[in-house]
Amino acid sequence: MTSVLRARRLTKIYGRRPGLTDADLDIPAGRVVGLVGPNGAGKSTLLGLSCGLIEPSAGSIEVLGERPGTRAAQLARVGFVAQDTPLYPGLTVAEHLRLGARLNPGWDDKLARRRVQQIGLDLAQRAGRLSGGQRAQLALTIAVAKRPELLIFDEPVAALDPLARWQFLQNLMEFVSELAVTVVLSSHLLGDVERVCDHLVLLSASRVRLSGAVDDLVDEHFRVVVGREDLDRLPSGAEVVHAEHKGGQSTLVVRRTGPAFLPHAERINLEDMVLAYMTGVQR
Template sequence: MNAALEVTGLSVRYRRTWALRDCSLSIPAGRVAALVGPNGAGKTTLLHEIVGLQTPTGGSIRVSGEVAFVAQDKPLYDGFTVTEMLTFGRRLNPGWDDSAARSRLTELGIPLDRKVTGLSGGQQAQVALTLALAKRPELLVLDEPLANLDPLARHDVMRSIMAEVAGGEMTVLLSSHVVTDIRDTCDWLVVLNGGRVQVSGDIDDLLAGHLMLSGPAELADGMAARAQVVAASRTGRQASLLVRDTPVLDPRWNAHQVDLEELVMAYLRSPESAALPRPAGVRR
């Protein structure tokens, strides 16, 4: 499949601090990709680079087609009505689909004559998302789109995103530090930690390629010598290891498949670990 986004060797430096260091990733067209990492990992910096709001220190970015971006603070003018926000968007974007934007907001029950300050947090998020979608982008970039929303609003926003992806050829990249927000909606995962990409790939493939082992602690060093260990912990005489590329197992080890949260948390707790020695290939 063609890549909607390719990032190669991207680095961003602020004086003596590296916000991003040699980041490479590739996301296929038509995917819903989650960018996951702890606070301060560089997620917002990476998104700003992708949409052209910053100039990198090094590396390159290639985006296929039009890009739309919704920042975490939902950039809307408080004194504008919803209709005025739509007018503003139409005047700035030649490819604007005003009919689709108005229809979408009407279906959501958002009054077009109401000022932004009179909308709930969930409604504001939907207006910001509608403004981005009306550009008809090939790549939609969302920075913490569910921040500060209640559970119902979070569900509604994610459902809206999935509906838009299902209806066209759009690719979505959204950042989050909450795994439950992405578990049922995203099919591609990028883990960013300490300014570098640890994981980038199809979620099903990543889960299938990792295994959680538990067994006698005295066997841990031997397993680490012949398997790629992502994270390890010991409790008394027992050891737990998350490994990738399943090794031949000693029968004294118990094994189970990992879920998405286990996978993400293991990498975040082990910033020195990386699932891929080089950027993931683009495939379906």
């Protein structure tokens, strides 16, 4: 398995506050990775470290086999779209494409102009007068026209209406299919993650709580109802992720880490699994 992103005990401290703590990650090539977690979990910190925008306090990270941001050639292999889809409001769409061509040695002008035409952008329109969905589409086009091997998105559709969000994700998946690019997509919208991602990284309290193929992770998690007195008698190989108590019963979300037998276990979906880790165990 070729790792596009590899981290070992990766740590970032802001003053006394941990942004990311002892993160170990291996993200395989060719995956669409959903990066999820509550606010302050460390998602933007991980993405900043991956792009070379910030330096780690400890540990190591490699992106495409190199330390991020160390060489122009390495930067050219990574496309990044921030949450506010940063564009120059005074520049036209055409001027953004010309700027992209000047700054990126691998720029695919044919691809960029084809995409602009497909999504109906006016080349003479200034970016500051585009809608939110149009700005997101232009930022996506610029990132992809670099012909990167890795695309990183930090909440790119958070402010978009449902139709614009659907169109953005649809176009993103077309790019994935056409260019065979690896994608890391940070999002609070779990429905979007479930729709387009086949790999998941879940952060909570600055730590990696889950990382792996979505189907494999979901298959390991179950909902189980037990008597409260049985909480401490669960079989080995059953890790309690979340517990809710009502009367004499406890409803658990359990991760099966071994061949544990879980009577009356009920499968859960991706959203239930992620929310269980976000809310934690209550005893």
